[in-house]
Amino acid sequence: MMNKLDQLRAMTDVVADTGDIGAIERLQPQDATTNPSLLLKAAQMPRFENLIATVKAGKYSESVSCDQFSVAVGAEIINLIPGRISTEVDARLSFDTQATVLKARELMALYDKRGIGSERILIKIAATWEGIRAAEILEREGIQCNLTLVFGFAQAQACADAGVFLISPFVGRILDWYLANTDLKVTQPSEDPGVQSVIRIYDHYKNHGYDTVVMGASFRNVGEVEALAGCDRLTISPDLMEAMSENHDTLARALMPTTSTLNAPPPLTEEGFRWQTNEDAMVTDKLSDGIRRFAADQVSLEHILLRDH
Template sequence: MAAISWLDVLEQELNIDIDWMDPDFLVEMKDTIKFHDLTSNQNFVDVQMGHPSNVDLLRETAREVQAEYAAATSTPEHPLWLAIYTRMAVRMCKKVVDLVSGRVLLQTSPSEAYSTAATLAHAHLYDAEFARHGIPRDRFCIKIPCTGPALNAAKILQEEGIQTLGTALFGVPQAMACSQARTLSISPYFNDVRAHDDRSIWPAVADPAVEHPNAARLVQILDLYRRLYAATGERQPLVKNASFVSQEEALAAGEMGCQSATLFHTLIRDLKAHPYTAAERPGGAVAANACVPKPAADTPFYKDRAPPSARLAPLLSVDPLNAADPSKVAAGNDYDTVTKVDYLADNGKLLDAAIDADPVAKDRLAAALTLFIACEKRSQDKVDKALASL
């Protein structure tokens, strides 16, 4: 009998999603696991757009959209390159949607993260392209950066029946704003995006569930949603944890009680190859015994959820990322404070103010948007070259 792997155990505790768009990898893994959702961002879209298998598809898409723009009787709403990019991204999703059981996710333009109108317009363009390519709304989700203006767009999209995920999330106020926008999910980044290339800023701890400096904020977000559901009975966003560097961090997401974790393909291979024993798990048998199986798919996720385990409970009252006083939770992270603030009012000004008041959230959000804007620009260059080749 094959040994049980860390990947097998993690799938018992949460839904494993794939943070990678390569159809060859999904086919490679089909006898091991069928991933739930497939997530992406401007980086992964750009990587896949440049894959040799997509060269002809990009030229075909550029030719097709260019002809549509030339035949238009009025000025198109979107720049030509963005319309080509969006259709191309959806076509790449079309290649993989049947290889996952849930949704494919694409992210709105990061360069418009502080514009409600532009974020809404790009999401509507995605929606139209998914419909054009036969992918219904229950099979896709639009990722929205967690700024005040963009989450106001998310609220409108949710009211229209277009599911959204709040991404680039680094603090409790952003999580509360996503609850107010009624997003389907959120993706708190466990690590600063820069840690993937610069390991000198990565906290390489042995037991991430209790030792990683971001663990406390994640536990506080999960407890915020648990308490909000208990108090109101209203659906709360599902936590799709993201931006892992190590296998141990992925297992921490299972112990904390995230609904899902979206994992890079190299990390999935590592988890698959790692035989599991409870004693070897970070935190040992105590951590293993605290983990619970994920609820049935038809059960409201936060229904009957227990408070954090004795091992994790101390994280509710600390914030290691708070340089001023790590032993305390900042006022903006406190449940009784955060639930009284309307973060979406006045186009999200109070959310943006809360982010500005949190040096870590402000810095990491800016870094994530900077990264994705650079990737978006590389994709625009690829589109321009495709147009020039016609």
């Protein structure tokens, strides 16, 4: 009997949610994704000491130093996977469409200088209204995007309307919010509001014929992962991947693609997007919190890269 990780790979593209090169070598995911928090952890690993020194020697500005480091880490990861690496735009640009577009182009140019084609890269952008508009522009230019920090249905709908290549709806952070702010008790994965959110988005996309890829993210336990087996992609931390690789029980498929039978609804307006987001306290709290956390880790990474200048 195959282990659960291999069973999952047979129905879902497994993506490593890490900047740990050793874990990627060991677990052999299809794709990989990074963010400022994961890059901050990577910057403190002995493996990247020489890379940190090289970036420091370049005496770049703060933001350029981070771009150089994130692309260099991404380039190392690309050598280990058959698919794509997701590289994130500075979270402090989350409410500036044009600045996000420019930063994405700069990141792609850095990859191009390393001989890495656009077909190997996804640009990660926070799923704010401004971020989604930036992704719409970039997608038309052939730069495919991963819209992250997706907590609500309005975000998912607006991303599909914009023709975004992929979204990362979060699971664990949604559960975190409900456990902290309500009396919810979760005794099985089907009761997990994060799992329920991804299933709703997945079913909506498949039923209405959207091409946007659904990649569940931010998992707290193996049960959440298993409850979404069959999703287009799942980005999973190394510890959960290893736990699944050690389990040889049968993994049942939970999500099944359906043939599109429904007409797509009218595109969501900016007013509708902002109102629906405002009406959901969880989405409002977790989106803003996620942006703040990524921005803070970006600043911490900049301090490491500029130290001793």
